[in-house]
Amino acid sequence: MSLLPKPNEIHIEGLNKSYAPQAAGDVHYIIQDVNLVVKGGEFFVLLGPSGCGKSTLLSLIAGFVSKTSGQVKVGEKEVERPGQDRAVVFQQADSSLFPWLTVRENVEFGLRMKRIPAVRRKEVSDRFISLVGLKGHENKFPRELSGGMKQRVQLARVLSNDPAILLMDEPFGALDAMTRRTMQRELVNIWRDTDKTVIFVTHDIQEALLLGGRIGIMSSGPASQITHVYEVPLGYPRDLTTPEFQRLYNQIQSHFDD
Ligand SMILES: Nc1ncnc2c1ncn2[C@@H]1O[C@H](COP(=O)(O)OP(=O)(O)OP(=O)(O)O)[C@@H](O)[C@H]1O
Ligand SMILES: [Mg+2]
DSSP: OOOSOOTTOEEEEEEEEOOSOOOTTOOOOSEEEEEEEEOTTOEEEEEOOTTSSHHHHHHHHHTSSOOSEEEEEETTEEOOSOOTTEEEEOSSGGGTSOTTSOHHHHHHHHHHHTTOOHHHHHHHHHHHHHHTTOTTOTTOOGGGSOHHHHHHHHHHHHHHTOOSEEEEESTTTTSOHHHHHHHHHHHHHHHHHSOOEEEEEESOHHHHHHHOSEEEEEOOSSSBOEEEEEEOOOOSSOOTTSHHHHHHHHHHHTTTOO
16 A cells, blocks of 8 residues: 555645745744645645635645645655646636637647547537536636626536535635525535545635535634634535534634634
8 A cells, every 4th residue: 555645735834935035033824833734645634714824825835826834745745836636717817818718729728738639629618618607608708797797607617627626715605596506516526526625715604504514614814823623524416404404504604703
C-alpha cells in the first residue's frame, strides 16, 4: 500500500496570508495559522461570515494569490501557480467568461485547448449546457445573459473540463431559489459519480449542510482560522425538514451568535 498522498488531496499547514507589503513588526494577517487536510474525493465546505477570508483561502489553494508563509500542497506538490488539476468557479461569473465567445464556445473553450475533436466537444457541451438549464441559449453572448445564467455557463465550462479538484466560491449565490436547489442536487450527483475533491465556499448554513461531507467553520477576520470541523452524519440526498438536520443547523448557527 502506498503512503503517498492522492493527487487530489489537499494539505494546508500553518498558512498565513497578508495582502499588505511586509513591514517589520507590523503584519496584518487576513488568515492566520490555517491547518486543514482535505482528502481525495471529499466534499468539503468552508463556511464563514462575509469578509473572513474564504475567497482568499480558496485563491491560495487555486494558486491565484501567493501565501505569506506556511504550506499549501496538492498531492505531493507545493502550490505555486494555477494548474489544470484545480478548476475554480468564481463568486462573480463576469470575471471568467470570454465576452466575445458564445455560451457554447465558452463551455467548449478548455476542450478546444486540449484539442478534443469537435464531435466529442459538442457531446460534452450539450450534456453540461442542458444540465445547467441553458438549452436553447447556446448561441448567445455573455452580454445577453442574466447574472444567474452567466454563473451557470461558468459552471458548465468548469464541469466540461472534468478537473480532479473543484474549487467553488459561493457559486450559487446569484441564482434564484429553484435553480439553486437544482444545481445543488446536480453538483452532489456529479461529485458522487466521480472521484473529484470539492471545496465549496458559502456563508449559508443550510447550503453547507445540504452539500458537505465535512464543514469547516472559519472565524470572523482579521487573522481568521478554521476553528471547528464538523462531520455531517447524513446521507444524500439530504432532507432539510428532519429534526437531525435542524439540530445540526442550530449547532453550527451557535458559532455565529454573539
Ligand atoms: N486583493 C486584495 N487586496 C487587499 N485586501 C484584500 C484583497 N482581497 C481580499 N482582501 C481583504 O481580505 C479580507 C478577506 O476577504 P475575502 O474576499 O477573502 O473574504 P470572504 O470571506 O470571501 O468574504 P465574502 O463572503 O464577502 O465573499 C477582507 O478584509 C478583504 O478586504
Ligand atoms: Mg468571498
